[in-house]
Amino acid sequence: MAALSDENKGEVKVSGATQAEEDPRLPLVEELDADALQDSINLLRRFHLGEPGASASTQSPDQTYLPLLLNAFRNLRRFRYEYPLLLLPDTSGELLARPLDEFLQGVLPEAEGSARMLKDNITWLETYIRDQISGQDFSTLARGLAVGAGEALVMQLGLKESDQEVLRADLDELVDNIPQGSHFLPYTHNVALHLLQHTIRHRTQWQREQMMRRIGRAVRGLQQLVEVEAEKTSDGKIIGEGSKFFDSSFMANVVENKSSGTLLMSSERMERIQATLDILTSFELDQSILHLVVRPRSFSIGDAGSINIVESADPCTKALELYDLVAGKLSRVFASLRTAELDVAGAYDSRFHDSWFESFSAAAFSDDERQMISTVVALETAEHATDDCMQSFSTVLASGKPVQILLNIDPHTNPGRESDFLGGLRMELAYLGIGHRHAVINQMSAAKYETLLSGFSAALGSHQACLHLIDTGFSDPQPLHPWIMATAALESRAHPSIKFDPTSTVDTEEMTFAGNPSPEDDWVMNTAIYRDEKGESVEQEVEFTFADYCLLKPDLLDHFRVIPDGCDSKDIVSVGACLNASADEQDRIIPFIWSVDGNGLIQKLVVSRQLLFSCRDRLDFWQTVQSLSGVKNAFVDEAVKKAREEEQLRAASEREELVREYEETIEQARTESANEVMGRLTNALMELDLTLDSPVLTESPRQAEAPAVTPVVEEVESEEVSAPEPAAEEDDDEISFDEPWIDSIFCTTCDDCLNLNKQMFVYNDNRQAIIADTKAGTFSQLVEAAELCPARCIHPGKPLDSSEGGLEDLIKRAEPFN
Structure with a gap:
């Protein structure tokens, strides 16, 4: 597939087979006679239409069958893809993460001949790091792991001492280029949570530190006010660094009435300052930047880190309650902080501020103050969200509070219909979320880390309720690597990438589906390479549909049947062609997909009518998303067509005007040329001596210089004919449409x-x-x-x-x- 082939450079296969041996091949078959062919086609058509007897009489594929476009990934022990990620620390700027291979290649010196041994073995180093963290559900400090990988490489190569010193120096330089505090994160079933936690830390760490400094300044300002007030009623003792230069008792005798001219603070203000100090000095920053609400005994993670895990039978309701609790505590703190700043500045007015701070809530928080609220996430399942918890699920999305709902999606299922995966029209939770209008909706594939990070960042910055629909590709059983499964779901339109952000300031970015391959097409087309009956390599464009993705799910294998060898007919067409056919044609034709069995033989598989309806349903939803995002939108297309027609009419009008001006210019040039010719002819005739039988020109100085009359006329006439031609060529250049x-x-x-x-x-x-x-x-x-x-x-x-x-x-x- 397109995304897979781009990422899969540098893979290592288990077997040592050549490329020709690994390519799937067409089986050697004999054509069926007409009667046997017709019987096979009729049987396959009856299976497609759902006849139970036909299902029992046909061969179902086993779990070794894979879609043709995914066969190359069947025997991969390891391959290069976007994970593991190097998670960069909070001080690294806007870039949050980089793929391991991209980072390693980026830190190698570019100079020719430098770090030769390290460059030759950088793939080994990358493979070692991948293997060390594979299967972990937590991130690992990058520098320590890179040091261990370097030592393993030195031992692996068995170099002499001088070469070891050179290689170790290059390895030390590589480790120094890894930012302090960076982590390596493998692809795990909780990868979305890890990246969400990383995004939260990256977004809020600086703001949290700044807020604590702000609170510290306010506390010091209030303490100084209290100290000054205390000195107003003291015995005149001098305080501060300069007190050692003064005799306090002498000054007390000089100033007999110490309170004269001093205005004491009101008791009301002093009580307010003391209460504010008590709240601010007792405040401790919540070390849990993420509160995760899960169902009892339904969640586990390798390293929770700064995640506070709370169990509840209704995660959505509990998440709202937890958010209100966290925000309520901070409301008292931020009200006290603002009170302190006003008191320090002497600007607090109880007539206005008392009532304001009594009702102070999270709705009045500034953006910096909102960043201090620990993120609350409800981890739910699609089945519960569409069944017993639908009401609380909808309540969160309509609340306007920045509570996150994270659902791990299995793209081939229909939420709420566990017993019938393909039954009816699919409940599209993204569409349901968009219906709440003010919530941010992110439907994303964990295979694309950049989409995850940008979606999380947009959601956290919106300060609105957010719904994250994540496909990680993990399932049981697992026919292929989870990252490949997640990528296949993205390319088959089973789980398209969707982002809906009603808070976006750019109208064109409110609804986007960036990250989807071939966004203008119904299905993604890829090049399949295989061997024909003669063993020759063949390249063919093959579509990757929802039916191809369903072949990866053992629960859905009964919706496929193997087409017998030699059964070839124009009535057997691809799924894409079948969906594009008319209703009358669909009653006649039989849809199929390309597959490869466990022996590397290419087989066609008939698709059941129920699965074909599901493909139609997914395609309809995909086309709806296209339309909402401005791609293949009928209204947009009509507006573009109308505007283009208007532009063409305007261009044609301008062209006609240019032609008219050109013709007027030519006509004017001809008129002027004719007048000039007649003028010259008249002058010539006036100079003739008409008293002689044969008129001759009279001698004059002008006559000696001027050419004969006849040549002048011929030259002018020639100019009349040829003069317009350069102008025409020049005009043609001006109105040429050959340039882009x-x-x-x-x-x-x-x-x-x-x-x-x-x-x-x-x-x-x-x-x-x-x-x-x-x-x-x-x-x-x-x-x-x-x-x-x-x-x-x-x-x-x-x-x-x-x-x-x-x-x-x-x-x-x-x-x-x-």
């Missing part, structure tokens, strides 16, 4: 073209794309940008460089956009 251009008014600011070439494509003042320099890129990039553009507003024109390779194919690809 962009309908910037339709640009959706998707960044796709800028990601291809930031020198060729730039944004104007309205953050809409324009072409800054056509020479800064290639025609291939222009065509690719046009194909990627969701608004279809990029027009590649024709190639400016005739030496660029593959122009014939590129020009054909560019035609639909010009």
Whole structure:
């Protein structure tokens, strides 16, 4: 698959088989005779339509069958993907985490020949670290683990002492490049919680430290007020560093009435200050940055760290109560803090402030004060959220309080219908959450750590209730690595990435589905490589559908049947083609998916009608998400079409105006040329001596310089004919549409073209794309940008460089956009 193939560079396979041996292959088969073929097709059609007798008479695939596009991952002992992550400390800036392999490659010296031994063995080092933390449900200090990996590498290589010193020096430099306090996090079933905890710490650590400093300053200010007040009624003793230079008893005799001219603090204010000091000095920062509410005996984690785990039969209700409790305690603290700051500044007015602080609550917190509230998370199941706890689930989402609900989703199931996974239309919890309007909704795959971190960060910054729907890929039994399972769910539209943030200040980002592969297509297409009956390598584009994903679930294998060898008919079509067929055609055709059995043989599998309906349901939901996000939206398409037609009419009008001006210019040039010719002819005739039988020109100085009459006329006439041609060529250049251009008014600011070439494509003042320099890129990039553009507003024109390779194919690809 696309995402998997991008990540899977550098994998290590168990067997030592060659690539040709590992590629799946078509079996050698004999064609069936007409009667046997028709009987097989009829039997498969009856299975597809749900006839019990046909199900018993056909072969069901076993658990060794995998979708064709996932067969390459069948025998992988280890492979490279986005995990483990290096979790960076709180002081590292905006970047929260980096994949291990990306980090190791980034810290290697670039100079040629430097750290040669370390560079040659960096993959071994990476593999060692992966193996050490594999299966752990907690993060490990990065520096300590890197030191241990380095020592293991030295022992593994068995180098002589001088080489060991060189390698150890390079390893020490690598370890020094690991930020202090960093951790390695493996891919685990609780990876979402670990990353949520990391995001909370990264977002709040600095604010929490600043808030404690603010409280400290307020306490010192109040204590100074109390000390000063105490001195007003003292025996005149001098305090402070300069007191040793004064004789207090002498000063007491000089100042007989010490209270004269001194205004004592009111008892009411003193009592308020003392009460404020008591609250602020007794305040201790909650060391648990995350309160996790779970069902009894339903949750375990390798290292809870700063997570406070609370058990409850109704996690959503308990989470709201816990949030109110935590926020209520901080309300007293922050009310006292603000009171203290007003008292220190002498600005407290009991007429206004007393009633204000009596009713002070979390709703009045500033952003910095909200960061001090420990995050409260309710860990629920999709089954309970759609059944007995639906009311409390909805109450949290509608509360407006920043309580997080985290649900681990199994994408192939229908929440609330455990006995019938594929029964009816699927309950889409993301859609249910969006219906609450003010809640932030994140449907994410744990396989994409960047999507997780950005979703968590947006949710925490919104100060609204949040629903996180996470697929980690862990299940029992586990046919493939959980990360591959989670990626397969994302690519099959079983669990698309969705982000709904009603607090976003950018209208276009309120509903987004960034992170989904091939966002404009119904299904993701990938290239499958296999061997045909002759053993020759074949590449074929294959779709990856929800049915392919369901083949990975043992509970759903009964919805597939193996198509017998030699059974080939035009009535047997792919799932995607079947879904695109008309209703009449669907009653005739039989949908199938490509699979590979445990022996590496490619087999077609018929899909049951019930599973086909589920594929239709998932596709409908996917298309709904597309529409809500502005992709394939009928209203947007109609508006774009209308605007493009208006633009084309305007361009045609401008072209007609240019042609009219050009014709007027030509006509004017002809008129002026004719007048000039007649003028010259008249002058020539006036100079003739008409008294002679044969008129001749009279001698004059002008005549000697001027050319003969006839040549002048011919030259002028020639100019009349040829003069307009350069003007026409110049005008053709002006109105040429061969150069690339962009309908910037339709640009959706998707960044796709800028990601291809930031020198060729730039944004104007309205953050809409324009072409800054056509020479800064290639025609291939222009065509690719046009194909990627969701608004279809990029027009590649024709190639400016005739030496660029593959122009014939590129020009054909560019035609639909010009």
